Amino acid sequence: MKYQSKKKALLLLEDGTIFYGKAVGNNEGTAYGEVCFNTGMTGYQEIFTDPSYFGQLMVTTNAHIGNYGTNVDEDESGSVKIAGLICKNFSYEYSRPIADHSLEEFLRNSNLFAISDVDTRALVSHIRDQGAMNAVISTEVEDIEKLRESLKKVPNMEGLELASKVSTKEPYFFGNPDAQYKIAALDIGIKNNILRNLAKRDAYIKVFPYNATFKEMNDWQPDGFFISNGPGDPEPLHEAAEVAKEIMANNYPLFGICLGHQVIALANGISTYKMHNGHRGINHPVLNLLTGKGEITSQNHGFAISREETEANPEIEITHVHLNDKTVAGIRVKNKNVFSVQYHPEASPGPHDAEYLFDQFFEMIASTVNKDALV
Structure with a gap:
């Protein structure tokens, strides 16, 4: 498997809860937004390019993301609209014949930061109980207080014109x-x-x-x-x-x-x-x-x-x-x-x-x- 030594990453929720994971593609980065989850078993590319998700950190509940790659004809807009991706198992290889890129290439070309190896079942259970809230995903795992202060400045979705x-x-x-x-x-x-x-x-x-x-x-x-x-x-x-x-x-x-x-x-x-x-x-x-x-x-x-x-x-x-x-x-x-x-x-x-x-x-x-x- 690629990237055996993937960089450590974390998800920090507005209520202070932290989930740990790994950076997809061994990238470094930080992304902010309202965290939400989608329960679809397929359609990740359409989700990522749907303008309705603008500015949101997307949690995919399907355990495997990326296994069928991407195809340019399946974009719902001209660019990726989510702020970042959180998933459990990220597939670097794909098997669909009509795919033109791997999901990793798709995300890299879109400059989208993503983290994997997160306990998404526990995360979704927490969000379902506590409600939608802002969050940050980052490889800056040693500076949580800095992330916490930056997260306070992210506007709430309520009242936000997008x-x-x-x-x-x-x-x-x-x-x-x-x-x-x-x-x-x-x-x-x-x-x-x-x-x-x-x-x-x-x-x-x-x-x-x-x-x-x-x-x-x-x-x-x-x-x-x-x-x-x-x-x-x-x-x-x-x-x-x-x-x-x-x-x-x-x-x-x-x-x-x-x-x-x-x-x-x-x-x-x-x-x-x-x-x-x-x-x-x-x-x-x-x-x-x-x-x-x-x-x-x-x-x-x-x-x-x-x-x-x-x-x-x-x-x-x-x-x-x-x-x-x-x-x-x-x-x-x-x-x-x-x-x-x-x-x-x-x-x-x-x-x-x-x-x-x-x-x-x-x-x-x-x-x-x-x-x-x-x-």
Whole structure:
């Protein structure tokens, strides 16, 4: 095995708890962020490049990470977004024929610091009990007090606006310009596979920056609007919520995923809150209240919308609930062409139980377009 004499490393949590491990690739480094865990057995590359994870230290609960390498086509954005990686067994070799790099090369090319040989079962158990918190991973194992002081300066995720850190700076296009439908997408951390799912349903997408106005988006004369997933606290996203309000005021078709779902809730006067741990994995059970059917879903969020306020809002209907903790997993606005979900129907890899939501969005668009044509 490579790197028999790997450098010692540690994970220091905000509450003072320390876990020891080894630096991946025998590197030296230090990385800060909110520590969170993902329970998926596959999909580490997609996790690492998902903008929703921006600034977080990722703990992978699967015991083996890196065993199938990486492939450039599986990136969810143009770069790695996590702040650092914590795992149990790191695989330096890979066996998948279509992989173009080992995970070690992928991390090195991305300048991402990672540590392995950590007791991740004990770590995750601690986080589940104590809740999400900031942490630092480092090879500076002899200077814990210095790390402790530096960690105090890391901002808390609650109240933190991060969409501006991952959004496109300028509008861009995705898909076939001759497609049947035009979708205006507000990028507050959009994933590549969302764009692929929209495009394969005969849509041409114009992706707008996080601070785009409704007028800027509507001037393109789209057939429907989309608000993406993304990182950070939804509450500071006042501009995005205002866009959602104006879309709803005009009754245009609107679909939101994850952070976009929370923005739509905020636009309807429903507050959000930081969860004790959040939902991150590809096997989360959801009940569709409209059909009575269960769905296994991919999820990644540390905030949720208030169920009490949602139930009290006469204009909103809860369409999906998470079966583990009864949090709101989906809503629709009554008498409007608007709906959203807290999970990821574009899961890749992951279950495809919820992919119908994209079809539902385009059925809504088609009915609106046809209705307008008859006027």
